[in-house]
Amino acid sequence: MAATEPVRPKAARSQGWTAGGPVSGRDTNLIRIGIVLGAAILWEGVSRSGWLFQDVVPSLLAIGAAIGKMLVNPAFYANLQVTAGEVFASLAIGGALGIFTGIALGSNRFLGAAFEPYVYYLAPTPRIIFFPVMIMWFGVGAASKIALGALSCFFTVALSTAGGMRGIDTVLIRVGKSFRATPWQMGMKIYLPAMRVPVLNGIRLGFGTAMVTALLAETKLSNQGLGYMIMQIYSRFDMPSLYALLIIVFIIAGAGNLILGRVTGTNA
Amino acid sequence: MADAGAGRSRWAAPALGAGSVIAIFAALEILLKTGIVNRFIVPYPSAVLLSLERIIVEENVLGRVGETAFEMFFSCIAVILIGVPIGTALYRYRALRRAVEDWVAALAAAPLVLAFPLFLVLFGRSSLTIIVMSVITGLAPIIIKTTEGLAGVRPVLINVGKSLKMGDSQMFWKILIPAALPVIFSGIRLSWTFVLISVVGIEFLINLGGLGQLINDLAERYDLPGTYAAILFVVGVSVCFFMILERVETWLRPNP
Amino acid sequence: MNNAAANAAGDKAVPVMPAPAAEAQLVIDRVSKRFGEGPGAVVAVDDMSFDVMPGEFVACIGPSGCGKSTLFNIIGGLQEEYVGNVMIDKSRIAGPHAAVGMVFQEESTFPWRNVLDNVAFPLELQNVGQSERRDRAQKFISLVGLQGFEKRMPSELSGGMRQRVSIARTLVSGPRILLMDEPFAALDEQTRLLLGDKITQIQQELHQTTLLITHNLTEAVQLSDRIVVMTYRPGRVKRIVNIDLPRPRTSDVVSSPAFGKYVAEIWGDLREEATRGMEEAEAGAAARGKTARG
Numbered sequence: 110m111a112a113t114e115p116v117r118p119k120a121a122r123s124q125g126w127t128a129g130g131p132v133s134g135r136d137t138n139l140i141r142i143g144i145v146l147g148a149a150i151l152w153e154g155v156s157r158s159g160w161l162f163q164d165v166v167p168s169l170l171a172i173g174a175a176i177g178k179m180l181v182n183p184a185f186y187a188n189l190q191v192t193a194g195e196v197f198a199s200l201a202i203g204g205a206l207g208i209f210t211g212i213a214l215g216s217n218r219f220l221g222a223a224f225e226p227y228v229y230y231l232a233p234t235p236r237i238i239f240f241p242v243m244i245m246w247f248g249v250g251a252a253s254k255i256a257l258g259a260l261s262c263f264f265t266v267a268l269s270t271a272g273g274m275r276g277i278d279t280v281l282i283r284v285g286k287s288f289r290a291t292p293w294q295m296g297m298k299i300y301l302p303a304m305r306v307p308v309l310n311g312i313r314l315g316f317g318t319a320m321v322t323a324l325l326a327e328t329k330l331s332n333q334g335l336g337y338m339i340m341q342i343y344s345r346f347d348m349p350s351l352y353a354l355l356i357i358v359f360i361i362a363g364a365g366n367l368i369l370g371r372v373t374g375t376n377a
Numbered sequence: 378m379a380d381a382g383a384g385r386s387r388w389a390a391p392a393l394g395a396g397s398v399i400a401i402f403a404a405l406e407i408l409l410k411t412g413i414v415n416r417f418i419v420p421y422p423s424a425v426l427l428s429l430e431r432i433i434v435e436e437n438v439l440g441r442v443g444e445t446a447f448e449m450f451f452s453c454i455a456v457i458l459i460g461v462p463i464g465t466a467l468y469r470y471r472a473l474r475r476a477v478e479d480w481v482a483a484l485a486a487a488p489l490v491l492a493f494p495l496f497l498v499l500f501g502r503s504s505l506t507i508i509v510m511s512v513i514t515g516l517a518p519i520i521i522k523t524t525e526g527l528a529g530v531r532p533v534l535i536n537v538g539k540s541l542k543m544g545d546s547q548m549f550w551k552i553l554i555p556a557a558l559p560v561i562f563s564g565i566r567l568s569w570t571f572v573l574i575s576v577v578g579i580e581f582l583i584n585l586g587g588l589g590q591l592i593n594d595l596a597e598r599y600d601l602p603g604t605y606a607a608i609l610f611v612v613g614v615s616v617c618f619f620m621i622l623e624r625v626e627t628w629l630r631p632n633p
Numbered sequence: 634m635n636n637a638a639a640n641a642a643g644d645k646a647v648p649v650m651p652a653p654a655a656e657a658q659l660v661i662d663r664v665s666k667r668f669g670e671g672p673g674a675v676v677a678v679d680d681m682s683f684d685v686m687p688g689e690f691v692a693c694i695g696p697s698g699c700g701k702s703t704l705f706n707i708i709g710g711l712q713e714e715y716v717g718n719v720m721i722d723k724s725r726i727a728g729p730h731a732a733v734g735m736v737f738q739e740e741s742t743f744p745w746r747n748v749l750d751n752v753a754f755p756l757e758l759q760n761v762g763q764s765e766r767r768d769r770a771q772k773f774i775s776l777v778g779l780q781g782f783e784k785r786m787p788s789e790l791s792g793g794m795r796q797r798v799s800i801a802r803t804l805v806s807g808p809r810i811l812l813m814d815e816p817f818a819a820l821d822e823q824t825r826l827l828l829g830d831k832i833t834q835i836q837q838e839l840h841q842t843t844l845l846i847t848h849n850l851t852e853a854v855q856l857s858d859r860i861v862v863m864t865y866r867p868g869r870v871k872r873i874v875n876i877d878l879p880r881p882r883t884s885d886v887v888s889s890p891a892f893g894k895y896v897a898e899i900w901g902d903l904r905e906e907a908t909r910g911m912e913e914a915e916a917g918a919a920a921r922g923k924t925a926r927g
Contacts, residue, residue, distance in 0.1 A: 140476035165499055222390030223397070233570045234615045235577040238589065241596030241604050245418050280739040287709055287735040288755045288806060298757070302745045321488040328491070329582055336491070343494035351495060359487050366486045 167349045175353035185338070185354075189361075192323060192334040195251050199258025199319040204312055207263045211270025211311075225271060232264035236318075237325050244330065254326045254334070261322040262315030269314065273307025274300070309373030316369055320362060420602040428606040436591060436603075438610065445576060445587030448504050452511040452572045457565060460516050464523025464564075465549075474524060485517035493579055502585050511575040515568040522564020526557030559630045566622045573615055588614065657684035658842045659708070659810050664717035666703050677703040679867035680717070685810065688840040692853035693861045694899065696907040698914070700868030701846045702738075705814040708844065709735045721810070734808025738815040742787040742795050742802075748774065749783040751798050755806035773801040776835055793824040797831065804835070811843040817852060826884040829855050833882050850903070854878075854895045855886060862899060865906040866913070872902055 149169060156166045179185050214221045214228070240257055247253040277300065285299045327336025335358055342350045402422040408414040409421055432438055467474040467481075493510050500506040530553055538552045554561075580589025588611045595603040666678040677700035685691045695701055706712035708719050710729035719726040721733070742751050750757075753770040761769070774780055777797040787795050796816055803811065817825040833856060836843055847853050853860050854876055862871045876895055878886055886892050 136472045137475045140472055144477065219390055219393075223394040226391075227394060227398070230616045230619060231612065233574065233619060234612050235574040235581075235589075237578045238581055238592050238608055238611055240581075241592060242608065244596075245601075278739070278741075280737050280741045281743060283711055283735075283737060284741050284743075286711060287729050287733075288758055289729045289731060290758050294758055298754070299743075302743070305745070317486055317488070321490060324488060324491055325578065325582065328494070339491065339494055343497065346498065348498065351498075355492055355495065358491060359489075362488050363483050363486065366483075 164346065164348045167352065171349040172352045172356070175349035176356065179350065179353045179357060185335075185357075188333060188335050188338045191251065192320075192327065192336065195254045195258060195323045195334065196316070196320045198251075198255045199323060200262055200312070200316055202255070203259035203262035203319060204266050204315055206259070207266025207311065207315065208270050208308060210263070210267040211272075211308075212274060214267065215271035215274025221271065221275070225268075228264055228267050228271075232268055236261045236322050237329070240326050240329060243326075249330055249332075251334075254323045254331065257326050258319035258323040262319040265315040265318055266308075266311040269307045269311025270304070273304040273311070276307065277303040306373075309369075313366065313369040313373060317362070317366060320365070324358070417601070420605055424602040425605045425609065428600075428602040429610065432591075432595075432603060432606050432610065436595075436607075438588075438591070441587040441591050442614065443587070444504075445580065445589070448507050448511070448576050448580075448586060449572060452508050452515065452576060453569050455508070455512045456515045456519055456568045456572060459512065460519030460564070460568065461523050461561065463516075464520045464561075465527065467520065467524045468527040478524075481517055481520050485521065489514050490575055490578065493582065497583065502583055504586060506583070507576055507579045507586060510579055511572045514575040515572040518567035518571065519561075519564040522567070523557070523561050526560030526564070527553055529560060530556040559626070562626050562629050566626055569622060570619065573618055577611060577615070656687075658687045658689075658721070659685040659844065660718070660720040661704075661708070662718040662720060664704070664707060664715060664719060666700070666707060666712065666715045676867035678707070678715075679869050681863075681868065681870050682717075683861050683870060683873060685842060685844055687842055690836055690843045690845070690856055690858045691861060692845040692847055692857040692859075693863060694847055694850065694853045694903065695863030695868060696865050696903065696910040697848055698910055699863045699865045699906065701848070701863065702814060704868065705735075705812065705846045709733055709812055711735075732809040734803035734806050734811050736796075736800050736803050736811070736813040736816045738818050740792070740795060740819065742798050744787050747784050747786050748779060748790070748798055751787065752801045752805055754802055770801075770805055773805045776804070776838070777801045777831060791824075793820050793828055796820065796828065800832075800835075804839070804841070809842060811841050812846075813843065814846045815848065816845075817847075817849070825849070825852060826855070826887070830884050832856060833880075837881055850896050850899060851887060854892060854899070855882070855884060860899060862902045863906070865910040871906070874899060 152166065153169055156168045210228070214225050236257060239260060240253070243253040243256045243260075247256050281299055281303060282295070285295050290298065324334070324336040324339075327334040328340050329336075331337045335354070339351065339354055339358075342354060405414065405419065406422050409416055409419060467477065490510065492513075493506070496506045496510050500509065534552055534556055535548070538548045543551065577587075577589045580586040581593050582589070584590050584593045588607075592604060592607045592611065595607050661681055661683050664678055664681045665676070667674050667676045669675060679700075681704065683691070693701060693704065703712060707715045708726065710726050710733065713727050721730055726733075743754065746754065749767065749770055752774055753766045756766040756769060771780075771783070774783060777800055779794060779797055779801070782790065782794065787798065790798070796819075800813075800816065817828055820828065829852060832843075835841065836856075845853070845856060857876050860874045860876060862874065863869065864871045874895070878889070878891055878895070
C-alpha cells in the first residue's frame with residue numbers, strides 16, 4: 110500500500126474538504142458505538158451528579174425499568190390501540206382524498222394552476238391550530254383527532270400525487286401514444302407505474318404527519334390514546350415513565366416509517 | 378412551443394381559484410342563513426371577516442405577533458448556528474457521516490414535538506421551552522441539506538480551488554459555501570417552516586405566548602367567529618412567511 | 634419544393650433500391666407547421682416534400698432548431714395539426730399510425746420494467762399471449778445483441794444498451810416504417826459508430842424502411858441511402874443527396890475517401906445553416922440578457 114502511493118497521506122491532509130478513501134464498515138460501527146457509549150456515560154454522569162434535579166435526568170437504569178414496566182402495562186396497549194386506530198383512519202380518509210385531488214390537479218394544467226397554490230401554501234401551516242374547530246364539528250372523542258389527522262395528511266398526499274403526475278417523463282407518455290395505447294392502457298401501464306414512487310412516498314410522509322397531529326391533539330384534549338397517556342404521566346411528574354413512553358412512541362413511529370418505506374420501496 | 382391558450386389562462390386560472398374560494402364562502406353564508414348548516418358550529422363568514430378587525434384591535438394581535446416573532450427569531454438563528462456546523466462536519470468527516478446519517482434521517486421523521494412535556498419540566502411554561510423544542514424540531518433538515526449541498530459541489534470547482542492553492546478556510550468560504558448555498562438555503566427554508574409550525578403549535582398546546590395562545594383563548598371563551606378569524610389570521614401570517622422564504626430561495630438559485 | 638425531390642430523383646445516381654415502379658412507402662407532401670400566431674409565430678417546418686421508398690434508409694439532417702423534431706412528431710402522428718399531407722398507403726397521417734414505429738431521442742425505456750418486459754410492451758398492448766410475447770420479444774432482443782440481459786432493469790444498463798432496448802421495443806411492433814429522432818444523441822462517438830453498425834445490420838436483415846432524424850453528419854452518411862438536408866428556421870428541404878456507398882456497410886466506411894467527400898459536400902450545405910442558427914441563437918441570448926438586466 111505504502112509503496113504504491115507514497116505521497117498521498119500528506120497531500121490528503123492539505124485537501125481536507127475532499128479527503129476520502131473508502132470508509133470501512135468497522136470504522137462506522139466503532140464511531141456509532143463510541144457516540145452511544147459517550148452519550149450514555151454523559152447522561153448517567155449528569156444524572157448521578159445531581160446538577161439538575163435528579164428527577165429531570167433519571168438514571169438510565171430507571172428509564173430501562175420504566176420501559177419494561179410500560180411494556181407489560183395493559184393500559185399502554187389500550188391507548189396504543191386507540192391512537193393506531195385514529196392514525197389509520199386519518200390516513201385512509203386523508204390519503205384517499207389526497208390521491209383523488211392530486212390526480213385532478215396533476216392531470217389538468219388549468220385546475221392545477223387554479224387550485225394548487227392553495228394546497229401548496231396551506232400544506233405547511235401549523236395544523237394543530239385547527240383543533241378547536243375540529244372539536245366543535247366532531248366533538249372531543251376520536252372523531253376530532255381523525256379529522257385533524259386526515260386534514261394534515263391530505264395536503265402531503267395531494268401535493269406529492271400532483272407532483273408525481275406532473276413529473277412523469279413526457280417521453281414515456283409519447284411512447285405509449287406512439288404504440289397507440291388506449292386510455293385505459295395508458296392509465297394502467299404508464300401513468301400508474303410511473304407515479305407509484307411519489308404517491309407511495311406521499312403516503313409514507315402523510316402517515317408521519319397524521320401520527321404527529323393525532324398525538325398532539327390527544328395531548329391537548331382527550332381521555333384516551335398515547336398522547337393522553339403522555340400528559341397523564343407528565344401531570345404525575347413521573348419522569349422515568351415519561352422518557353420510557355416517549356422512547357417507545359419514537360420507536361413505533363420510526364418502525365412505521367421504516368416499514369412503509371420498505372413496503373413502498375421509498376427511502377427515508 | 379408557444380401555445381395560443383397560454384395567454385388566456387394566465388389570468389383565468391387564478392381567477393377561477395379565487396372565485397371558487399369566494400363562492401364557497403358565499404354558499405356557506407347562504408347555507409347558514411337557511412339553517413342547513415348549524416350556526417353554533419360554523420360562524421357566518423361575514424362575521425369572521427368582521428371579527429378580524431375586532432381581534433386585531435382588542436386582542437393585541439400586534440403584541441402577540443411580536444411575541445411569536447421573538448421566539449421564531451431566536452429559534453431560526455439557533456437552528457442555523459447549530460445545524461450548518463453539524464452538516465459541515467458530517468460532510469468533512471465521511472466516517473462520521475456514514476455513522477450517523479441514518480440517525481439524522483430518522484430524527485427528521487420522528488415526532489419530536491411530542492417531547493414538549495419533557496421540556497415543560499425542565500424549563501417550565503416559558504418561552505425557553507418553546508424555543509428549545511422548536512430548535513430540536515427544526516434541526517434535521519438543515520443538517521441534511523448542508524451535507525447534501527456541500528457533497529454536491531461540482532468536483533471541478535474544488536479542483537479550481539486546489540489549482541489556485543487555496544487553503545482550507547478559503548476553500549470553504551470562497552468555493553464550497555457559495556456553491557452549496559442554494560441547497561443549504563432550501564434546508565433553511567424547510568427548517569424554518571418546521572420552526573414556525575412548532576412555535577405556533579406549542580404556544581397553542583401549552584397556552585403560552587403569542588398567536589397560538591390567542592386561538593386557544595378565543596376557543597375556550599367559545600368566541601366562534603373570533604376563533605375562526607384568529608385561525609385565518611395565523612394561516613395568513615404563515616403563508617406570507619413561506620412566500621417570503623420561497624422568494625429568497627429562487628433569488629439565491631443561479632439562473633439556468 | 635417538390636422540384637428539389639424531382640431533381641434528386643433525376644440526379645442519375647443509381648438508387649440503392651432500384652425499383653422504379655415501386656410506390657413510395659412514405660410521402661411527405663408540402664408539409665408546413667407553425668406555432669403561435671401573429672408576429673411571435675415560429676414557422677418550424679415550411680413546405681417540405683420528399684418520399685421514402687420501401688426498404689430505403691433516409692436521413693433528415695439539419696442544424697439544431699431547424700424543425701426536425703416537429704417533422705418527427707408530425708410523421709409519428711403526435712403532432713396532429715399541420716398543413717399539407719403525410720401519406721402512408723394513400724391515407725393521411727393524423728394521429729399515431731400502426732405502420733410507424735418511433736424511437737425517441739430521450740431515454741425512453743420504462744424504468745419499472747426489465748428488458749424483456751420493456752421490449753414486449755407493444756405486444757402486451759395488443760393482448761398477445763404471454764408465451765408468444767416472450768418468443769417475439771426474445772427475437773428482437775437478440776437482434777439488437779442484448780441476449781442474456783432479459784431480466785436486467787434499465788438502470789443496470791449503459792445508455793447505449795438502453796437505446797437498443799428502445800429500438801427493439803419499436804421493432805417488435807412490426808412497423809413498416811421505422812422513425813428515429815436522434816436516437817444516439819446522448820451517446821459518445823464510439824458507441825454511436827458501433828450502434829450505427831447494429832442499425833445497418835438490422836436494416837439489411839429486415840429490409841426495414843427507415844427515416845432517421847439527426848444533426849450528426851457522420852451518422853447520416855454512415856447509415857443512409859439518401860440524405861435530406863434541411864435549412865435552419867423555417868425548416869425547408871435544401872437539397873437531397875444520394876449516398877452511393879457500397880452495401881453491406883460497416884463503420885469502417887468512415888475511413889473511405891468517398892465517405893469524406895460526402896461529409897464535406899453536405900457540410901458545405903449545412904455550414905451556412907448552422908452558422909445562421911448559431912447567430913440567431915446568440916442574438917436571442919443577447920436580447921434576453923438585455924431585458925433581464927433592464
